[in-house]
Amino acid sequence: MSEDKSEHIMPVIGYVGIWLCLIFLTGVTVAVSFVDMQNLTLFTALFVATIKSTLVLLYFMHLRHDQPIIFYMILACLGSYAVFVILTYSDYLYR
Amino acid sequence: MIEAASDIAREVDYAIIVVGGICAVFFLGIVAFMLLCIFKFHHTKTTKTKQIHGNLFLEITWTVIPTILVFYMFWVGWQGFNKIRTVPDDHMVIEVVAQQWLWNLKYPEEDIQVVNNFHIPAGVPVKFKLTSLLDDVLHSFYIPAFRVKEDCVPGMNTYIWVNADMPKNGESETYNMFCAEFCGKDHAQMIGTVTVDSPAAYEKWVQSVKAEANKPVDMKLALDATSPEVQGRDGETLYKTYCVSCHGSTGMGQAETMVPNARDFTNLVGWKQGNKINNIYETLITGVPGTEMRGFTSLSPWDRFAVAHKVASFYKGSGRQKVSEAEAKALEEKYKLSAPYEPKKTLAIDQAMDLLLKEKK
Amino acid sequence: MNPDSKNFYEVARGLTSWLFTTDHKRIGILYLICVMTFFVIAALLGITIRLELFSSNSEAGGSLLGGGEIYNRILTLHGVIMIFLFIIPAIPGVFGNFFLPIMIGAEDVSFPRINLLSWYCYIIGAALALFAILSGAIDTGWTFYVPYSAKTGANLILPLSAAYMLGWSSILTGINFIVTVHRLRAKEMKMFRMPLFVWASYATGWIQVIATPVVGITLILLLLERFLGIGIFDPTKGGDPILYQHMFWIYSHPAVYVMVLPAMGVVSEIIPTFSRKTIFGYSFIAWSTMAIAAIGSLVWAHHMFTSGMADESRILFSFLTFFVAVPSAVKIFNWLATMYKGSIHLEPPMIFGLIFVLLFSIGGFTGLMNGTLSIDIHIHDTAFVVGHFHYTMFGGVGVMFFGALLYWFPKMFGRNYNKKIIYLCGFLFFVGFNMLYGTMKWLGIQGMPRRYADYVPEYEFWNRVATVGSWVMVGGLFLMIFHLLYSVFKGSKAEDNPWEGTTLEWQTTSPPPLVNFNEPPQIPEKPYDYPEEVKS
Numbered sequence: 001m002s003e004d005k006s007e008h009i010m011p012v013i014g015y016v017g018i019w020l021c022l023i024f025l026t027g028v029t030v031a032v033s034f035v036d037m038q039n040l041t042l043f044t045a046l047f048v049a050t051i052k053s054t055l056v057l058l059y060f061m062h063l064r065h066d067q068p069i070i071f072y073m074i075l076a077c078l079g080s081y082a083v084f085v086i087l088t089y090s091d092y093l094y095r
Numbered sequence: 096m097i098e099a100a101s102d103i104a105r106e107v108d109y110a111i112i113v114v115g116g117i118c119a120v121f122f123l124g125i126v127a128f129m130l131l132c133i134f135k136f137h138h139t140k141t142t143k144t145k146q147i148h149g150n151l152f153l154e155i156t157w158t159v160i161p162t163i164l165v166f167y168m169f170w171v172g173w174q175g176f177n178k179i180r181t182v183p184d185d186h187m188v189i190e191v192v193a194q195q196w197l198w199n200l201k202y203p204e205e206d207i208q209v210v211n212n213f214h215i216p217a218g219v220p221v222k223f224k225l226t227s228l229l230d231d232v233l234h235s236f237y238i239p240a241f242r243v244k245e246d247c248v249p250g251m252n253t254y255i256w257v258n259a260d261m262p263k264n265g266e267s268e269t270y271n272m273f274c275a276e277f278c279g280k281d282h283a284q285m286i287g288t289v290t291v292d293s294p295a296a297y298e299k300w301v302q303s304v305k306a307e308a309n310k311p312v313d314m315k316l317a318l319d320a321t322s323p324e325v326q327g328r329d330g331e332t333l334y335k336t337y338c339v340s341c342h343g344s345t346g347m348g349q350a351e352t353m354v355p356n357a358r359d360f361t362n363l364v365g366w367k368q369g370n371k372i373n374n375i376y377e378t379l380i381t382g383v384p385g386t387e388m389r390g391f392t393s394l395s396p397w398d399r400f401a402v403a404h405k406v407a408s409f410y411k412g413s414g415r416q417k418v419s420e421a422e423a424k425a426l427e428e429k430y431k432l433s434a435p436y437e438p439k440k441t442l443a444i445d446q447a448m449d450l451l452l453k454e455k456k
Numbered sequence: 457m458n459p460d461s462k463n464f465y466e467v468a469r470g471l472t473s474w475l476f477t478t479d480h481k482r483i484g485i486l487y488l489i490c491v492m493t494f495f496v497i498a499a500l501l502g503i504t505i506r507l508e509l510f511s512s513n514s515e516a517g518g519s520l521l522g523g524g525e526i527y528n529r530i531l532t533l534h535g536v537i538m539i540f541l542f543i544i545p546a547i548p549g550v551f552g553n554f555f556l557p558i559m560i561g562a563e564d565v566s567f568p569r570i571n572l573l574s575w576y577c578y579i580i581g582a583a584l585a586l587f588a589i590l591s592g593a594i595d596t597g598w599t600f601y602v603p604y605s606a607k608t609g610a611n612l613i614l615p616l617s618a619a620y621m622l623g624w625s626s627i628l629t630g631i632n633f634i635v636t637v638h639r640l641r642a643k644e645m646k647m648f649r650m651p652l653f654v655w656a657s658y659a660t661g662w663i664q665v666i667a668t669p670v671v672g673i674t675l676i677l678l679l680l681e682r683f684l685g686i687g688i689f690d691p692t693k694g695g696d697p698i699l700y701q702h703m704f705w706i707y708s709h710p711a712v713y714v715m716v717l718p719a720m721g722v723v724s725e726i727i728p729t730f731s732r733k734t735i736f737g738y739s740f741i742a743w744s745t746m747a748i749a750a751i752g753s754l755v756w757a758h759h760m761f762t763s764g765m766a767d768e769s770r771i772l773f774s775f776l777t778f779f780v781a782v783p784s785a786v787k788i789f790n791w792l793a794t795m796y797k798g799s800i801h802l803e804p805p806m807i808f809g810l811i812f813v814l815l816f817s818i819g820g821f822t823g824l825m826n827g828t829l830s831i832d833i834h835i836h837d838t839a840f841v842v843g844h845f846h847y848t849m850f851g852g853v854g855v856m857f858f859g860a861l862l863y864w865f866p867k868m869f870g871r872n873y874n875k876k877i878i879y880l881c882g883f884l885f886f887v888g889f890n891m892l893y894g895t896m897k898w899l900g901i902q903g904m905p906r907r908y909a910d911y912v913p914e915y916e917f918w919n920r921v922a923t924v925g926s927w928v929m930v931g932g933l934f935l936m937i938f939h940l941l942y943s944v945f946k947g948s949k950a951e952d953n954p955w956e957g958t959t960l961e962w963q964t965t966s967p968p969p970l971v972n973f974n975e976p977p978q979i980p981e982k983p984y985d986y987p988e989e990v991k992s
Contacts, residue, residue, distance in 0.1 A: 069638075076666075077665070077666050080666050080753060081666075083753075083754060084670070084706050084753075087754065087757070087769075087772075087773075088699075088702045088706070090766070090768065090769045090772055091698070091702065091757070091765045091766045091769040092766075093766070094766035094767070094768040094769060095764075095765065095766040095769075097901075097902050097903055106830065107830050107831060107833070107834050110828055110830050110831050111825065111831055111834075111901070114824060114825050114828050114831065115821075115825060118821035118822075118824060118825070119821075121817075121821065122817055122818065122821055125788065125792065125813070125814075125817055126814065128792050128796075129792060129795070129810060129813065129814075132792070132795035132796055132798070132800060133795075133800055133802065133810075136731070136795065136796070136797060136798050136799060136800050137799075137800050137802070138732070138799045138800055138801050138990075141799050142799060142989065142990055143799075143988060143989060143990075144731075144732055144733050144797060144798050144799050144986060144987075144988055144989075144990055145733075145797040145988065146733060146734045146985075146986060146987075146988055147733075147734070147736060147793070147796075147797065148734055148736070148737075148738070148982070149736055149737040149738065149739075149740065150736075150737075150793075153737075153789075153793070154737055154740050154786070154790075157785065157786060157789040158782060158786055161781065161782050161785040161786075162779075162782050165778035165779070165781050165782065165824065166778070168778060168824055168827075168828050169774060169775055169778045169827075169828070169829075171828060171830070172774060172827070172828030172829035172830045172831060172832075173771060173774070173829055173830075174830070175828075175829065175830025175831075176767075176770070176771070176774075176829035176830045176833065178830075179830060179833055180767050229691060229692050230603075230692050231603070232603045232604040232607065233601060233603070233604065233697060235762060235837060237837070237903070237905060239834070239902070239903025240903075242833065242834035243833055243834070244762050244833060244834070244836065244837070245762050245764065245833075246762055246763050246764050248691070248697055248698065248763070248764045249603060249691040249692070249697065250691030250692070250694075251691070251698075251764055253764040271903070271912055273903070273905045274905070275762075275836070275837040275838065275905040275906075276601075276837060277528075277596075277597050277601070277604070277906075277907045278604060279524070279528070279595070279604060279608070280523070280524040280525050280528065280595075281523075281524055282524060282528075282907060282908065282909070283524060283907075283908040283909045283910040283911065284524070284910065286912065452694075
């Protein structure tokens with residue numbers, strides 16, 4: 001078990017930094033939605049969202065300090081969602 | 096197997112036999128091996144077992160062989176699919192608009208329109224452009240004899256095409272056409288027929304549809320709701336096509352459909368342009384100025400009378416006044432109803448759809 | 457063994473001892489009671505559907521239910537109950553809960569309270585579904601396709617929330633299995649020493665955790681669409697109905713494997729046990745399970761070959777679909793090879809195992825026909841598809857649910873059933889099943905669309921055959937259910953290991969004690985270790 005590792009505590013300022021990052025990225029999503037980028041719209045939105053969720057997972061949910069197997073499991077989930085989106089998008093690209 | 100009435104249908108049947116055949120051989124093999132094991136290694140016959148943990152060679156064999164076979168099946172399906180989706184250039188077009196629960200078919204080249212039962216010429220590639228009414232649901236246009244189907248999606252254009260065989264009797268042959276995508280209460284009644292005609296028979300059918308649509312109006316019969324001419328037109332269906340979205344299937348208007356100010360047909364109070372049959376007829380041409388009600392100019396006169404009678408039928412009392420001789424005469428002269436009707440060129444359905452979609456945006 | 461030790465039924469009595477239990481075995485029994493009840497209800501609804509289709513409405517008295525409205529509701533309920541309340545929770549909920557911890561030598565699952573919570577989610581979902589039935593049922597079919605589901609007058613919020621809660625139940629069970637397998641295996645129980653049923657439940661857990669949230673999102677979007685009109689799916693607002701189909705099938709196709717993988721796991725237990733032979737190609741079966749879980753998540757759009765999706769996507773998804781067939785075929789070949797040179801005992805569970813292999817093969821082979829693009833354009837949305845998925849779902853999962861029940865019945869209840877009655881039931885079931893669903897396939901090739909409350913008279917003869925078949929099949933099934941129910945209370949006492957099984961659950965008493973094992977179990981080197989010389 002990982003009791004020894006869960007002792008790891010990040011300074012509060014770090015969390016605030018991450019939070020500001022997240023706010024900034026939300027701003028980016030909103031700003032980008034005003035630019036018409038055709039097919040890329042979806043990907044930019046998802047790309048920003050992925051960065052945000054990665055930050056949350058790594059820092060707020062302490063994945064960075066947890067056992068690697070959990071990291072890989074979550075990577076597998078994210079990977080499969082990426083595949084879902086790409087396969088679905090194949091329909092919209094050609095329709 | 097049901098009759099195959101086109102080259103593509105035979106191609107699909109061939110694929111069924113190939114894929115089904117491979118499957119059948121494998122299935123029989125499985126059954127045979129299973130029976131062999133049951134009889135040969137039944138516990139009453141053998142108490143000696145051989146503990147085999149596996150065999151790499153066998154595992155690879157029965158992974159690789161099925162992989163090759165399914166590749167082959169995929170390829171067979173793909174080839175057939177390409178033919179199903181590739182329309183020859185010299186095709187004629189039929190525009191299909193599905194709605195709950197009927198099919199509107201429009202022939203832009205012949206300039207005719209029919210509901211549910213339609214004809215196509217043999218030996219000519221026919222492309223069906225499919226869609227549903229924008230505020231309707233999914234339907235699927237399916238003709239088993241041609242082995243083709245495709246969904247009709249609101250706000251989207253899809254297509255299938257067929258090239259029908261010459262009918263065996265040299266004249267015409269009729270097949271079933273179904274709705275294959277679940278669409279509600281009367282899904283199972285959303286059935287039509289397709290009749291494949293020889294070129295001559297097809298021409299004859301087109302002329303008869305035109306003649307029927309454009310027949311001069313006899314005012315006496317047109318004003319009589321029970322006359323065979325009015326009964327012969329499907330006022331019910333036309334009402335569903337043009338009126339039901341605002342006025343509702345029980346004719347209650349706003350109370351039923353929530354469309355603001357939609358006329359309630361079940362009483363006689365406050366009809367802006369009069370409530371007699373000739374008034375309703377005229378309103379169907381002119382619309383009601385200043386309201387959402389617009390004119391439906393593409394209706395033929397007989398169809399318009401059928402709709403007018405349908406609208407009138409929602410009022411069950413006896414207070415509706417008869418149309419006088421003079422009023423009938425005036426209507427006849429104003430719209431030249433005693434002459435054969437010349438249909439105006441109207442907007443093709445997909446063009447209209449595009450316009451509608453643009454307006455919405 | 458200590459003969460005085462109490463089994464898990466005896467340690468506590470009374471209703472609350474069941475409703476607040478965290479014992480995985482009791483939760484399994486709770487699931488069993490529920491899924492059986494819903495199975496019987498949904499089977500009766502299915503019989504009603506077949507009765508309506510006995511005659512074409514063109515004949516006098518041809519319509520039992522008087523038209524499409526009632527028929528559509530019954531059809532929807534049959535689908536919703538069978539899928540969400542029976543097949544998905546059946547094998548993981550009952551046998552996964554009961555046997556997965558025992559088979560890896562654990563005392564319970566990792567999160568016993570979450571396990572109970574998952575049962576309560578199931579019950580809340582079931583209650584919402586039942587309430588939906590009483591308050592004027594839904595008529596959209598179990599797929600809830602838009603735009604129909606966004607327009608229909610029926611009250612959709614109840615069934616959608618029901619499906620949502622059931623999704624939670626499924627996710628919680630899945631998480632529990634994954635963590636239990638990773639954390640609570642007995643010391644010598646290596647991953648590749650686990651029984652194959654555990655492997656199957658593990659793979660199922662992954663699909664449940666990854667795919668189920670997608671349907672949750674979809675259902676929420678559908679509710680927003682319906683009540684706020686946000687226009688994601690509604691074409692009059694620029695939305696896309698096909699997007700709904702994508703999102704729905706991203707979950708609902710892998711859900712098919714949530715149903716079928718545990719069933720395959722049970723077969724992998726039954727066939728070696730009754731052949732008194734070690735499983736052929738253990739690691740290949742284990743890996744093919746994971747392969748099915750992975751590839752099966754990438755093939756959803758083969759439900760949409762005629763939906764108006766881009767042609768290129770149809771070709772891509774047809775290609776991917778065929779790959780699922782390969783690991784399934786590998787499994788079937790390995791099971792057959794397991795029987796070779798064994799010493800086969802045709803006990804009732806083995807009979808059901810073999811029925812599974814036959815019916816599931818037919819289902820799989822007709823699945824290949826569905827996956828072939830040109831054929832699917834013809835048979836899509838016809839009775840053929842209905843026949844196909846009943847072969848896989850009912851002939852596969854349903855049969856194996858009963859197979860598992862027969863196999864583990866002595867262990868779960870400590871009682872025996874009358875084998876002769878079960879043989880009779882199995883025979884009736886098999887004959888009726890093929891009369892019913894085999895005929896449907898034929899009707900589908902003839903072009904009869906599915907979800908039809910009525911049909912053109914050409915199809916009448918075969919529909920009658922199918923309806924008669926449904927009576928035979930359900931007769932056999934209900935007889936079996938009643939007999940098993942009777943045996944729970946009146947059956948003779950069962951031995952600890954009546955089938956000479958080698959997996960850990962057979963090392964404990966029947967029924968097991970609260971902590972599963974009175975003495976630490978012996979963990980074998982290989983999960984199915986039989987001697988070369990066996991008792992006749």
